[in-house]
Amino acid sequence: MTYVFQQLLNALQVGSIYALIALGYTMVYGILTMINFAHGDLFMVGAFFCFFAAIFLNLPFVPVLVISMVGVALLGVVIERCAYKPLRQAPRVSAIITALGVGLFLENFTLALNPYPKQVPQLLANTTWIFHGVSISSIALFIVILSLLLMLMLDLIVRRTMVGMAMRAISWDKAVVPLLGVPVDLIISLTFAIGTSLGGAAGVMYGLAYPVIDPYMGIMVGWKAFISAVVGGIGNIRGAMIGGYILGALEILVVAVMPSTYRDFVAFVLLLILLIFRPYGILGKPHPQKV
Amino acid sequence: MKKIFFPLTVCMAMVLLLTGCSSDDASSIRVGVIAELTGDMPAVGESCKKAAEMAVQQVNDAGGIEIAGKKYPLKLFIEDNAGKADQSASAAQKLITQEKVHAVIGPNATRYALPASEIAESSKVVLITPWSTSPKTTLDAKTNAPKKYVFRACFIDPFQGRVVAKFAMDTLKAKKAAVLYDVASEYNKGIAEIFRETFEKNGGAIVAFETYTTNDKDFSGQLTKIKKAAPDMIFLPNYYSEVPLQIQQAKRLGIAVPFVGSDSWGSQELLKLCGKDCEGYYFSTHYAADAATPVATKFIEGFKAKYANLPDDVAALTYDSFGLLFQALKSCGTLDRGAIRDALAKIPLYEGVTGNMQFKDGSGDPTKSAVIVKIKDGKFVYFASAAP
Known part of the structure; x- marks a missing residue:
């Protein structure tokens, strides 16, 4: 029983990070119907911002988190303005290729700065409590709580504010909303800023939990977060959160009951089966193509 | 787009021509190094590069290697494989066909050494990997016989x-x-x-x-x-x-x-x-810096004087790879790629930084011993050794 509980805790930690990153994919898709494949690398940049802020500016955790989130958000907006906006009317494939290119650029730019894996300093005291045989580390607990808080905030922004309403309106109908006086470009930039800043926050937390960071760390995590977003129903914010936790749980639980070599294979077969029965994802709704 | 295409092609053709011309001279010994300078293990590549530059500099400062009465200086070509298997193979290809090297040192990790070793074997050029410990690196995948041109400086x-x-x-x-x-x-x-x-x-x-x-x-x-x-x-x-x-x-x-x-x-x-x-x-x-033989001490002192830090095992093994190559070059008396291979395979005893080595029965794996190291007070400390 303690074993199962320990594995569930592990799953919660992994799932929280997937969920936070998945939100970035799903928000951009929701508003632009485009997949921002550079998002995983923005997450990596977040971890590096955290490293630089902690080492060179010697800041404690909260300013480090703020710097990383704001830094990545600005970078996200710049990328949107320079790389994606000129292609908004171009075929969808061009935008996706551009996103892949931006991702490669970010990886290799970071690589050119310094190829060595970096150790993120311990920004938070790390204590481990043993509770009925289950080890709970303060960092794992902190990651889960902070992720849930950030997701709650996002949910409030999207559902309760004018900006959120504008976002939902644009994702509903891009043709009519500008006619109503909604500043589409500004809202798209804001969406990018919010989505990527969550990725930046995930990068910081990832750096706390797995303190060795390198320029390629965003690739695999990015893919898995993207899959989480699709499983949850891409474009749906709550779906992305659920998808992240589902993928985290699957990965950990497959390891818990089967040889760990089967992890990705079994986890992704299960996700494929899920998509066969619910091709639009768990919370996604089918959009009939307008002819 | 069309307008820049033509000048671009001309430029590229010229670059190819120029590099093609410059790489053909017989007055020096050309050694290629493939190292993991970027990617997931840049520290490995960095050590390898440093030791290679040091080994080559030492020989060149002494006037080069004497082959058949004439001293040849060494020329070093360092390629980055970016921590990728495919780039390791293309780096080997480039060194062998374009730079026309006499031997290749590296890559270090097995997953990069394997593809590069295939290229070296088929091009009949000696490749010595300093750090790849998998038996597969020096064995032919089909026949399981030793590869003819692939050697290593480490145990398996x-x-x-x-x-x-x-x-x-x-x-x-x-x-x-x-x-x-x-x-x-x-x-x-x-x-x-x-x-x-x-x-x-x-x-x-x-x-x-x-x-x-x-x-x-x-x-x-x-x-x-x-x-x-x-x-x-x-x-x-x-x-x-x-x-x-x-x-x-x-x-x-x-x-x-x-x-x-x-x-x-x-x-x-x-x-x-x-x-x-x-x-x-x-x-x-492979070796412990604090329990070193006179050969090793000399290397460690030299490395510390040049780079101000302790050499790790990749540096020591890269240095030994060059040492093996130099010994083979001295004994073979010609710059023929095949003759270099034969001289290397017959090395009876090489006293290296990481211990004594010899190659037996046409195998590219040296016979040598290992050490157990303990991490103590933030340092690697010698603990025990194990004979072959």
């Missing part, structure tokens, strides 16, 4: 796996062992399997044999499983950039048994990334 995994298993049983008195390794990497997988085989043959039990894939950062699922199996020790035959994460996460889960590693731990980067978490653990490796 079966030997290392046996050394670690014996050490765990005899010194650590372990009866139950757990292993966590990267199943997607040739090196980690090979050594983990030999460890299991030897440990079980000698009456021990492997209570957990867990895997992950390259670039994973979360090992909590596997480690929780290992914790449940309650081993006496945990074997982590993984690269230095991953080991700190594994040990830190294990400690966070309340695992308190000793960890043992293999030669992939032997980078000063491990100490930086690990901090205090790796204190008191052991790994098997």
Whole structure:
């Protein structure tokens, strides 16, 4: 029983990070119907911002988190303005290729700065409590709580504010909303800023939990977060959160009951089966193509 | 777009022509190095590059290598494989066909050395890998006979796996062992399997044999499983950039048994990334800087004077790879690629930084010994040695 509980805790930690990153994919898709494949690398940049802020500016955790989130958000907006906006009317494939290119650029730019894996300093005291045989580390607990808080905030922004309403309106109908006086470009930039800043926050937390960071760390995590977003129903914010936790749980639980070599294979077969029965994802709704 | 296409083609053609011309002179010995300068193990590539430059500089300062009465200076060509298997192969191709090197040193990690060794073998150019310990590197995949042109300066995994298993049983008195390794990497997988085989043959039990894939950062699922199996020790035959994460996460889960590693731990980067978490653990490796022979001391002093830090095992092995090549060049008396290979295969005794080596029976694997190193006060300290 303690074993199962320990594995569930592990799953919660992994799932929280997937969920936070998945939100970035799903928000951009929701508003632009485009997949921002550079998002995983923005997450990596977040971890590096955290490293630089902690080492060179010697800041404690909260300013480090703020710097990383704001830094990545600005970078996200710049990328949107320079790389994606000129292609908004171009075929969808061009935008996706551009996103892949931006991702490669970010990886290799970071690589050119310094190829060595970096150790993120311990920004938070790390204590481990043993509770009925289950080890709970303060960092794992902190990651889960902070992720849930950030997701709650996002949910409030999207559902309760004018900006959120504008976002939902644009994702509903891009043709009519500008006619109503909604500043589409500004809202798209804001969406990018919010989505990527969550990725930046995930990068910081990832750096706390797995303190060795390198320029390629965003690739695999990015893919898995993207899959989480699709499983949850891409474009749906709550779906992305659920998808992240589902993928985290699957990965950990497959390891818990089967040889760990089967992890990705079994986890992704299960996700494929899920998509066969619910091709639009768990919370996604089918959009009939307008002819 | 069309307008710039033509000038661009002309430019590229000229570049090709120019490089084609410049690389054809017979007045020097041309040695290529393929190193992991970027990618997931840049510390390895950096050490390799430093040792290579040092070895070449020492020879050139002495006027070069004398072959058939004439002294030839060395010319070094360093290629980055970016920590990728395909780039390792293309780097080998480039060095051999474009730079027309007489021999190639590197790549270091097995997963990069394998593809490069295939190119060297088919082009009939000597390749010495300093650090690739997998038996497959020097064996032909189809016939299982030794490759003719591929050599190494290190021992092989079966030997290392046996050394670690014996050490765990005899010194650590372990009866139950757990292993966590990267199943997607040739090196980690090979050594983990030999460890299991030897440990079980000698009456021990492997209570957990867990895997992950390259670039994973979360090992909590596997480690929780290992914790449940309650081993006496945990074997982590993984690269230095991953080991700190594994040990830190294990400690966070309340695992308190000793960890043992293999030669992939032997980078000063491990100490930086690990901090205090790796204190008191052991790994098997090629040499220990603090228990050195006169040859090794000379190398360590030279390296420290040039680069102001201690050479790790990759640096020592790269230096030995060059040493082996120099000895072969001196004895073969010609710059023919085939003759260099024959001289290398017949080296009766080479006194290297990492111990004495010899090549026997046409095999590219030297006969040599290993050492066990302990991490103590943030340093690698000699603990014991194991004969071949």
